[in-house]
Ligand code: SF4
């Protein structure tokens with residue numbers, strides 16, 4: 001309902017507060033939420049880098065060595081460090097939110113939240129382990 | 139924990155006043171109220187209204203967390219004032235303001251038309267094609283069937299979740315936490331067949347997809363309804379439904 005009421009003797013005059021652009025600084029919990037949303041920029045950043053890396057790989061060994069050399073420049077390493085922290089924050093906060101969205105029932109009982117969070121960590125561990133194994137073997 | 143003798147004799151409350159016939163903007167007024175260990179903010183407000191300033195307006199009824207009418211911002215957080223103990227806000231002053239994001243009618247009283255309107259839109263009742271005749275007896279449910287929606291049925295319409303939701307502040311059209319939780323309460327009820335009718339509102343422009351999962355609604359809810367959970371769960375249902383209707387020709391209904 002957005003009809004504006006006008007003040008008459010029998011109709012109250014409402015006062016509406018405008019939400020400030022800085023609403024997310026009003027409490028730490030809102031700030032944390034906005035930070036969490038911002039982390040997706042860094043997730044996208046990693047996705048783009050990976051695509052780029054694939055393209056370099058397709059372009060042949062020379063292009064790839066050049067790409068890898070580019071990655072070693074110190075500003076890029078710093079950016080990666082920051083991005084990594086944000087992505088870590090992103091994953092952890094979403095793992096902990098997962099049980100809210102996923103209600104699983106086993107024999108009529110709701111599966112407790114920690115189990116669902118635990119399963120997420122477990123899957124993460126397995127995925128990271130597999131990748132580490134693929135990269136580091138031999 | 140301060141020892142008994144050290145308890146302050148009074149506590150200061152900074153309360154929002156808004157008298158539309160006198161002023162164009164809300165102002166803050168401070169009052170002193172006696173401090174008692176077992177007093178809640180609502181007790182202090184009632185003391186003020188009774189003994190200090192009879193013109194102060196606010197809503198309340200049950201003073202036991204059931205009616206949902208005493209919601210206000212206490213030190214910036216949405217609270218049922220009948221459940222907010224003065225002792226948790228010492229030494230004060232305690233800021234008491236009307237629920238955020240709602241238009242203020244007077245002092246601590248907000249206009250809740252918007253919420254009631256939205257609530258009605260999601261059809262918060264058991265929808266049936268046809269009522270069974272009384273002679274056939276009641277509609278039975280197993281404890282498991284009850285358990286699936288029970289949490290969402292605990293809502294007392296206090297609107298604290300709306301006052302906690304920045305999305306509602308920024309997009310006043312958003313159907314909002316409690317209305318969606320209540321829609322889900324009926325969707326999950328084994329006696330109800332209205333899920334399809336609610337889908338249009340819930341997955342429409344002002345529905346679940348406005349929600350970015352801030353999660354504050356669940357934190358402030360005095361009845362553990364978990365509206366944020368209801369919305370995320372509904373997103374899964376909504377998405378599954380959309381996929382079905384777009385990808386499978388026979389999935390369209
Ligand atoms: S969901 Fe909780 S906070 Fe929201 S109106 Fe219902 S009881 Fe109040």
Ligand code: FES
Nearest residue numbers: 200201206208220
């Ligand atoms: S007065 Fe009824 S909930 Fe507080």
